[in-house]
Amino acid sequence: MAPRSKRAPRSGSNKVRIEEVARRAGVSPITVSRALNTPEKVNETTRVAVLKAVEETGYIPNRLAGSLASNRSKTVGVIVPTVTNSIFADKIRGLGDVLSGAGYQILLGQSGYSLDAEADLVAALLAQSPSGLVLTGSTHAHRTHVMLERSGVPVVETWTSAEFPIDMQVGFSNEAAAFAVVEHLVAAGYRDLALVVAPVQDNDRALGRLEGFRKAIAHFGLRQPAPEREAAFSLRNGAEALVNILETHPDTDAIFFANDILAAGALLECRRRNIAVPGRLGVAGFDDLEIAAEIVPSLTTVAVPRYEIGSRAAQMLLARLDNAETGRRVQLDFTIMERESTRRER
Amino acid sequence: MAPRSKRAPRSGSNKVRIEEVARRAGVSPITVSRALNTPEKVNETTRVAVLKAVEETGYIPNRLAGSLASNRSKTVGVIVPTVTNSIFADKIRGLGDVLSGAGYQILLGQSGYSLDAEADLVAALLAQSPSGLVLTGSTHAHRTHVMLERSGVPVVETWTSAEFPIDMQVGFSNEAAAFAVVEHLVAAGYRDLALVVAPVQDNDRALGRLEGFRKAIAHFGLRQPAPEREAAFSLRNGAEALVNILETHPDTDAIFFANDILAAGALLECRRRNIAVPGRLGVAGFDDLEIAAEIVPSLTTVAVPRYEIGSRAAQMLLARLDNAETGRRVQLDFTIMERESTRRER
C-alpha cells in the first residue's frame, strides 16, 4: 500500500496553486514565480506563456506562503489614534496612494490615543512580519520600544519632530506652529489669550502645541496664567470650551483652538450667542480643514501637510526597503492661514 | 563532510521562534502552539511554564507561518472608497472595535470610487488569504464577482440593501431614506425641490438616493423634472451646487443634498448671500454628521447607523467564521432628524 499523506486533503479547496500554473505553461514552479515577481529575469516567450496560464487559471499567488519563504511581506502596518479624525484619514490616503502603487497593502490599527492599545497593536502587526511600520507621534510605551528594537522592522513616526526618532520621522514642529499662531494673534492686536487643546496625556502633538502656546505667552508678555482647557476633538466640545472660558475669564479677547473642529464649533456658538468675531473675540484653529475656509467668518488656522505626511512616510519606507539612501528626519513646513476670524479692525 | 544546508542562514535574525520557547519551557513546539491558541487543551502547569518562557523570550508568533499552516489568517480585508469620508471612517471604527477584540487585523484598501481599482484591491487582499472581506456597496466589476466566488471567502457588502447580495449584507435602503426626506419636505410645505447627489456612476448608494428622490417627486406630484446635480462630497461643492441651482431654477424652494457636507456648504453659502433658510429655501442633508446638529441653522437630515454598519458587519463575519447561524441580510433603520433648516413658518 502506498504511503498516504498523514494530513487530510483540504476540503475542496478550489484555489489554484503555482504548480498547476507551471504545468499548464510547461515550466517549473520557480519559473512561474520569477515570471511574476522578477519578469526581467525570464525569457519573453516563457513569460508570455506563464502569464497566459495565470490568466486562464485565475491564479492568485498565496502571499502568505511567498512572504514566509522570502521573509518579505509587502504589507505596512499603520497605527493611528482613530480614522475618524480627518487629519489621520488624509495621512492614510497619502500612505495608501504611494504604497498601493508599489504593491503594498496597509494593515491598519486604531489605538484610540492609548499607548497600551498601541503596544498591543504593534505586537499584533509585528506578528504579520510587515515590511515597515508607520506610527503616530513619538510617545510610546516602553514595551513598544523594546518590540520595535527587537524586530528590526523599519519604523516611521509621524506628526512630530522629536529630536531622537526611533528610526525615521516625518512631521513638523507643533510647538513652532502654536508659537506662530500666538504671534499672529498678538500682531492682530489680541492680548488676553486662551488655549483649548486636545488632552495632552500621552499625546506629544497636543503637548507640543501647549508648550508653544506657553512659550509665546511668556515671550510676548501676555496675560498669565492664560486659561487653558483640554477638549477632545468635536464641534460640541469647542462650543462648550468657549462658553466655559468666557464665563471664567470674561476679559479673554482671543482663543486658540488647537484643532479646526473645536474652533468651528466655537464659531457656531459665537453665532448663536451673538458674540462678534473677530471684533469681541478672535478665534484661531489648527489643521486647515476645509471648514476653516468655508465657515462664516472664515477661520484663521495653521495649514499642515496632512496628506504629504502620509505620502512622504511611504516614500521613505519604500526607499529604505530598496536600500536607497534616506534621511531620517523629514521636517515639513506649516503655514499660517490668516482669515476673517482674527482680522480685527483697529 | 556533513551535508550543509543549501540555504544561507538569515542575516542575524534575532527573532525568537517557537522552538526556542519550547526548549525553554521543556516541552515540544506543538505544545507551545496549543498553549497559545487553545489554552484549554493544555494542562495548567504546562501552560504557565510556556507563558513564562514566552514572556522571558519576548516571543511574538509568526502569523504568516501560522496562517499558512492552518489556512486561517486572522485578517479581514476592508475596502472603502476613501477613508477621508467620515461615514466610512465611522464604519472602519466599528469594524476595528469588534475585530480587534477578537484578535483580527484589518487590511485596508481604498478604491477611490473606482470599480476597477476595487477589483485590483480584491485580488491583492485575497492573496493574503483573509478570513473575510468587507466591501462597500453592491456594484462590482465582473472579475470581482469571479474572484470572490472562486475564493470562497466570506463577504459582507455594506451600505446597501440590494436584493441579492454576493454573500452577506449590512445596510439600509438608500432609496427609502431619500423618499422619506422628500416626504418630510412636502409635509413642511416645500414644493419645488431640487437634488444634489454624489456622482451616481458605479455608486449604488448615490443611485438609490437619486431613485428614491425621483419616485417621491412623482408620488407627490411635485415639479418635474426636478433639477438634479451631481457633486462630490465637499463644502465648496455644496455651495456651488446651491448657487447653480438657484441661478437656473430660481423658483426652487428646497434642496435635498444627499450628504451633510454638501448641505452644510450650502448653508454657509446661504449665510454669505443672505438667503433665508428655512424661509426662502429649505435645506436637507444626509448622514447626520455632527455638523448637522451644530450648524446654524441646524440641518434636517437622515441619521444612518454608520458605526453600526461596521460593527454588525464584523459580528456577522465572526459568527460565520465560528460556524454560527447568521442571517444574510441585515437591514438597519434610518431616522429623519427634523431640524431648523426645514422648519418653515406657514
Added chain:
DNA sequence: CTGTTAGCGCTTTCAG
C-alpha cells in the same frame, strides 16, 4: 535563462 532541492515557522494529523 531555467530547474532542483531544501526549508521558511508554524499547525495538522495521528499515535500514545
Added chain:
DNA sequence: CTGAAAGCGCTAACAG
C-alpha cells in the same frame, strides 16, 4: 494531555 512526523505554498540558493 503531549509528542512525532509531515507539509501548508512558495522562493532562496545553487547548479546547469
